[in-house]
Amino acid sequence: MARRVAIVGIGQTHHQAHREDVNQVEMVNEAVTAALEDAQLRIKDIDCVLHGNMELFEGVHQPDMWHVDGDGAYLKSGMRLTTGGTTGGTIACAAYNHVASGLFDTVMAVGWEKQEEGHTTTGIAAMADPLWDRRLQTGAISGMTAATMIRDFGERAGEVAAMVRIRDGENASRNPYAHLRNKVTREEVMNSYMLVHPIRLLHMCPQSNGACVLIVASEEKAGRITEKPVWVKDHVTTHMEAMLNETILMRDDLAEWASMRVCARKLYKRNGITNPVNEIDLFEMYDPMVWMEMEWADWFLLLERGGYLKLVEDGVTDRNGSFPVNPSGGVVTTNPIGATALIRVAEAALQIRGDAGEHQVDKEVKTAMASAFGGTFWTILHLLSKERP
Amino acid sequence: MAKKAADEYLVMPYLVSVPCNFSAGPYMGRLLREMKEHKKLWGNKCPSCGRIMFPPRAVCGQCHGVEAGDWVELSDKGTIFAFDVCYYPYIDPSTGQPKAVPWARGVIQLDGGGALIHFLEPPDPDKLHPGMKVQAVWKEEGRTGEMMDILYFQPIEEDKR
């Protein structure tokens, strides 16, 4: 079998709306330094640096070239993989693949975004076909998922949306790296500024500046680096056809059709999981807005439509619940897009290690799942475990 | 970051602007030409799964690259499946200018097959609803062969929720 791979180092910046105090390279360097310190390694111990972000956000072409000053890639092997929102997940997959190949022992994955240096919605709108729907974009703030949730669940949907945001705010208040760390109330959520009907400001992720770095190593090296390796058991990437994103909502078989469930089924089948809510301890989920969590979690967790609403209402997904979701505060409180999917993996790993400090969940975490979202409904899933696979 | 600290740092404004010529190719090209010259919408069919693809394209992605088959003329009337209304002004990457708000767009199921996303008028969540019948409003003059040759879709009947 392929070499086992473990996460041995985790680093993040304190994600914020304003980081005029650093340029991109310096910001990335903060996370690199933090990860090396966490792993008690020096840059010379790293064999390869993988880099990812969304270049049209900051308007720098091939920023990995400039960033060698800060990420330590000088005279090292490396490459740049960029898949939009899933970038962080992609470079995590690539880091695993690099080590599992046997060609590299210790690989660093760097995901980052300095969103204040561009216009995020403009960058996302540029995803669309320049000859068709580029003028019709609202960026990531698409109201259609929410519209269908309200159609199907009425006012209950709005109430649960607020609950999810309250939960995320509570968790983020305990996470020193999160961007929006203030706790919020139901009234604040319900009355926040309308961005794209029916999405309100507090339903939606912020634009954050930040970087996240993961160091992964072969089993042999991991044993020498850390006493608490977090094993990368598996990763699955599922893309979709190029489409006008929202037209997917028209499908009757949407739950089975969207990449989330296709990816989840594949992951579960490969790992002998039949009841994810019982067999996985924690889920760091990439949902750019609370409405998407409410819909997609049903797909990921193999629930009937609306099943997840009940889990939220019952407190199951709270930090001290039996299936915590986004104990980090999630994407809705922190979203430096090139880093975000990597932060999901990093936060899941922190929970397994028991190192999440005040936002550590109450239960013991043996298995955790992290998802990445981007593109035309693409999904990446990572399965991490405390025990060696 | 404290405002004072932010004031001390140099921030350079910079505009990245790259003029491009996008090829329409034979499929998009035909759609845009038909829109310009005849105010008609065309899609094409996948010979494998049978679905109507709009905008028309070379291959069916769902069937992993099966080459597209027959052309199908589509209606410019349809039904709103879902819509949203944007209040948040942002810079349109096609023009470099901020978009005027509010504006609405919807997923529209075209009568007889095919679906598209387009602007909706009026941009008011109280005046639009799923299931509403809508009709394309074309530019009568000055069509150039682009999406905006249709100005927007508007309700066929006064049909308040």
Place this chain on the structure above:
Amino acid sequence: MGQRVGIVAVAQTKYEGSKPALRLAELAHQPVREVLEQTGLKYTEDGTGIDFSICATDDFWDAMTLSDTPIGDVVGAHHRPAEKVSQDGAQAALYATIAILSGHYDVALVVAHCKESQPASRNLITSCAFCPVCTRILGVDYLSAAALQAKRYMYKYGITREQCAKVSVKSYKNAKNNPYAQNAMALTVGDVLSSRMLAYPISTLDAYPVSDGACAMILATEEKAKRLTDKPVWVNGVGNCYDCHHLGDRDLADSDALEMAAKRAYKMAGIKNPRREIDVAEISGQYSYQELMWSEGLGFCGKGEGGKLIDSRATEMGGKLPINPSGGVLPGNPMIVAGLTRVVECVLQLKGEAGARQVAKAKTALAHGTSGPCGQLHSVLILGI
């Protein structure tokens, strides 16, 4: 692990200064369709087909965020794993090799595409690769940066413009044998030297023209490769390496990163004397001086001896170590695609399918790609049969 990775099929479009009739995905579809036809492979989840698709695409060149979205339709991305390497295509081939060696996938499809003709000027794109605060505002782009490098290289080692021009002469001559080449010409050194100056010492015929094109390949585990083709080409060694970024941080006349990348690849392939053991090389030089510099970094000659190497005629067709029998990048090969085209050409050489540009009895080939300004990142693949 422990298995080799084999390349089982390759295809490329003709490279042209402009391909206005096709959209980007339609362009990428052409070589993909060919490799699918060559192998009969389909996109499957059960291990009998293609497991994984990698696109080498670039958001700036394509003027689209997530430029692999439309390409996904032609590489079977729907409901399946697909990836994007946003660098020179040789990196995508490298990543495919790594992904297969990892055991996570068995069979990978790789495609690279680019239309340099799409933006009004490719200098607008490459200028954005420089730090916006210090360098971009000077108007630096890859061409002007390359001119700096060429000047430094020529100054340090006494390389002459004539020697660089010989690379152009050789490249355009070799292109005559290559049906996919964008341009082929019978040139003299004088023709090159008297062509319009772009950025001293790089003149028009020292620089690669604006180019559109695409190429694709399928890689597989050793076991599957042997079943898919009679003539698998093995990826025996890979290596890549970054140099520093700011042009003043390094001596532009030397290429430490290329030496390192080559060293890694040679070590993995068990090559001790590249000059003797490499039968044919396809290397990515966008400007004529680069073939001389990269030859040094690859160990085909000593440091500073690139000029002597071209003078010796050893790298011409019929010589001891032919470089770029295809003509290379100089006659026309777009960025992002160029490195993967080099791999395609090496595969054709090793399979004996290179037609008029065939190097006799080629058994070991070297493919090279580069990304970033002045060869900041180099990728090397050693291929063999």
